Amino acid sequence: MAIIEFKKVSKSFGSIKAVSNLSFKIDKGEFVFLVGPSGSGKTTILRLLLGEILPSSGEIFFDGQKVNELKRKELPQMRQKIGVVFQDFRLLPERTIRENIEVALAVKGVKEAEWEDRVSQVLKMVGLLDRVELFPSQLSGGELQRASLARALVVNPKIIFADEPTGNLDWETAEEMMELLLKINKEGRTIIVASHHESIIKRLKKRVIKLDKGVVK
Numbered sequence: 001m002a003i004i005e006f007k008k009v010s011k012s013f014g015s016i017k018a019v020s021n022l023s024f025k026i027d028k029g030e031f032v033f034l035v036g037p038s039g040s041g042k043t044t045i046l047r048l049l050l051g052e053i054l055p056s057s058g059e060i061f062f063d064g065q066k067v068n069e070l071k072r073k074e075l076p077q078m079r080q081k082i083g084v085v086f087q088d089f090r091l092l093p094e095r096t097i098r099e100n101i102e103v104a105l106a107v108k109g110v111k112e113a114e115w116e117d118r119v120s121q122v123l124k125m126v127g128l129l130d131r132v133e134l135f136p137s138q139l140s141g142g143e144l145q146r147a148s149l150a151r152a153l154v155v156n157p158k159i160i161f162a163d164e165p166t167g168n169l170d171w172e173t174a175e176e177m178m179e180l181l182l183k184i185n186k187e188g189r190t191i192i193v194a195s196h197h198e199s200i201i202k203r204l205k206k207r208v209i210k211l212d213k214g215v216v217k
Contacts, residue, residue, distance in 0.1 A: 002061070003028040003159060003190055004049065009058030011044055011214075018044040019214035022058070026192065028158075031185045033201050034194040036211030042194040044214070046161055050082060051075045063158060080108050083152030087164035089144045091136040091151070097123070098132045101151045108155045122150040126180060142173035149180060159190040166197050174200060 002025040009022040019041040026032050034042050047053045048060055051067050060067040063081055070078060091100045101119045110118070123129045126146040136144060145165055152160055162181060166174035178193075178200055185191045195201060201208060210217040 001028050002026065003063055004192075005059075005061040006045070006048075007059040007061070009048065009055045009060060011048060011053065012056050017214055019048075019211075022214070022216060024209055024216055026190065029185070029188055029190055031182070031191045031204075031206045032193070033204075033206055033208045034192060034211065035196070035201060035208055037196075039213075040211040041214040042211060043163065045211075046084070046163060046194070049161070050079055050084075080155055081158040083155065083157035083160045085145070085148050085152050085160065085162040085165050087167045089136070089148045091144060091147060093136050096133050096135055097128065097139070097147050097150075100136070100147065101154050104151050104155050110155075118154050119150075122154045125153065125184075126150045140173075141168050142170075142176065145169060145173075145177055146180065149177075153184070157189070159192060160184060162191070162193045162195075164194055164196065166195065166200065178204065 004026040006022050006024050010020050011018045022041070034045065036042055048055055049062060049067065051070060054068050062078065065078060067078065092103065095103070098119055101122065102115050105115050105118060119132070120129065123132055126149055128143060128146055128150060131139060131143060139147065160181070165177050165181070169177060174197060181191050181193065182204070
């Protein structure tokens with residue numbers, strides 16, 4: 001059963017076509033690599049999926065909802081089903097790792113009494129329980145990426161979209177990050193990884209959606 005479906009989706013910014021007549025499905029529980037050079041449309045797909053931008057034409061479905069027909073007030077609830085791990089981490093520098101993750105719980109409206117258990121659970125999963133009171137500036141690149149993953153996981157999303165999660169990491173740390181994502185996928189969560197890391201993509205032997213100039217190849 002498809003959790004995501006793009007049907008003949010095109011998006012233009014002025015005279016620039018970001019994606020063109022894009023059609024693909026991703027089933028619940030799949031692990032998919034989204035690959036292509038810079039400017040091929042990977043980030044545009046994420047923004048369309050989140051409802052940050054609307055397609056110029058076509059239809060986008062996520063978890064049974066037509067994203068491009070949702071009202072503005074309905075988007076936040078839909079977005080809470082999508083955990084995003086950014087290449088540049090996007091952690092708040094003035095807050096500890098615990099506080100960064102608690103922000104996601106506050107936004108979702110989770111009761112404060114549940115925060116400690118949920119934060120500890122995700123930090124244990126990503127191996128950062130002993131870093132909980134540190135600030136982002138005190139963590140390595142790999143630790144920052146794992147903290148970003150923990151923040152995405154704490155709201156219990158249906159899918160994780162990891163945008164170049166290994167881009168700033170050395171080979172060994174990149175491997176560790178991918179093993180974490182595989183573990184999360186085995187627990188039933190859908191994983192989408194936008195990546196340039198060809199050696200990891202080949203080793204994992206997962207489904208690959210190739211993009212070139214906004215078109216699926």
